[in-house]
Amino acid sequence: MKKKLLSAIAFVVIGFYTKAQSIIGIDVSSYQGTINWTQVKAAGVTFAWAKATEGLTVTDAQYANNAVNGVAAGVYMGAYHFAHPDTHTTTAQAIAEANYFLSVAQPYIISCEMPPVLDYEVSSSLSWPAQAAWIQSWMNTVKTATGITPILYTDGSIANSLASSSLASYCKLWIATDNGSATTIPPSPLPPTPSAYDQGLWNPNWSFNQYSWTTTVSGISGQIDADIFNGTLTDLTNLMVCTPPVCHTYYASFPYSNSFENTWVTDSCANIAQRLPDIYWKSSIGGTTPNGDDYWHREDYTGSDWTSVTTGSYTPAGSVGNHSARFHNDPPPAGSTGALDLYINLSASGTKNVQFDYMHNEASVSPFTFDVLLSTDGGNTFSAPLLTITSAQVSSWTTQTFTTNATSATSVFRFIATDKGSHDVGIDNLSITAGSTTDIANITGNAYQVTVYPNPNTGEFIIAVNDASKKVSVDVYNNIGQFIKHEEAKTGENTIHITDLSEGVYFANVFVDGIKTGTQKILVIK
């Protein structure tokens, strides 16, 4: 009897210990819709990977929401990329897929993040050594950019077929094998250890096991994939990289525009959220006794590094849309500066027009400077100011323009301010475009002589094509790429009359007989 009792106690203790050690996670994508991460966390989920990208063009519609809301709920989050070695067969394309993943996920890869994952499950016609090289190229690119070694997600067949590669000593394995365990979280009973075959080259050192494809959990509609970590919670947190990711530089394509409407992204150089308009920008402070107030943010920023933010006025909040980029600087250490740098590839030949709206509703502040500088060597050295604004009061948004003939692929525009006053400095509605399309004159384009007039205008203008026998249509986009309207000319007519556009910069794609003939820039000034 005693023996039986002791056995029962041992069974319970061992069972409890085993359960206490089971670290359970899930992996999700837009197929799960909007997720209640608070409920997911409460259900016992410790970690999760959210799909970020696929191939070279697909961004998961829920990735940003999942990345932000999962972390907010206390779930250790990571991002995964769905590889397409079937259609992108070269290592150069593997690197391109990695860069596409980084362009989407890196702003959300923060300190103490689950390592990024390469989801390698699509069959490829490549040889196994070539597939190993493909995987290695993707991983090297992501590791160089983030400082974190990614994890490989795959199945037993592939894990075995990669046996001649060195991947097992390079990255950890997340193995997919639905072995019939319970479809609940936590699983009961615990899933068995993946077989030696399924672990392949990594045997016996698997790290994660996707043990179910049909699990349900509170907070998510439908069935999901469930995963278990091969270790303790301490092991898991040791696996995560809890130092700021390596800073990375991305160059925007030319032409470029930004009216600062979107939520700003994480500064991966400093690991600070909402500090950069998008991944093409960097931020820095300098001068005398710089502090957090000297960083630029979107004008409605509420983070702790801005103090006394309601001192003085800053209205209207933007010249176009609802938001703008704002240099706060209050309280004002005299002489400290804030710089906001745009990295852009200007290798296209020809003159570039730079245009933005500016506001600083305060007169005779000292010290005060506002300059725009240009670097053609990736930000190592900067020119003398291309544009300087003095301390004169600019009480409402006012358009500023200048041109440059720079052709460097590693150009950097620096917007830098010093301000001691109580009214902040703002910029908005930035556009960098080819000089030939920004001239304030009528526009003639391509073989069909597309004409836009008047330009600039007050919101009403005409697009004409010199051939009434053709079917003419136009798609109008605003300067952040949002579709505004589609208009078609009536049969037998060659003009389109556009009305009711609000002030701002627009781009019109003109189509003749369904073929795009070019893009015309349109400036609306009320």
Add this chain to the structure above:
Amino acid sequence: MKIASLVLSLVFFTASHMFAQTETNTINGVIKEVKPHFAGQHTLVVDETELVLLTNPKDKTGKSFEINEEYKDILLDRKGTFILNPKYANKLFKFTYTVNGKGWKCIKSISTIKK
């Protein structure tokens, strides 16, 4: 007391269905092709749509499937390669499926279409 029980039942029903329910989709079509899928699973190409037929995880042979009983023989093992059972070729079926985290369209059941 009865009202309290009713309210509790309603709360439980709502809570248990709000998130745990599985959204089911349907498609009608002819099985055009059978091919291997990731992790030992199988793909049935139904017209232009790829549906995943999950193997029964409790059967370690990998030769039985998570499908309604009358279609358990939908695939036949021919020396390690699974082919469509000829009796299901060129016939129109209704497939119900759910989409999992990887975007796999996992078949839940197959049925004939009544004309």
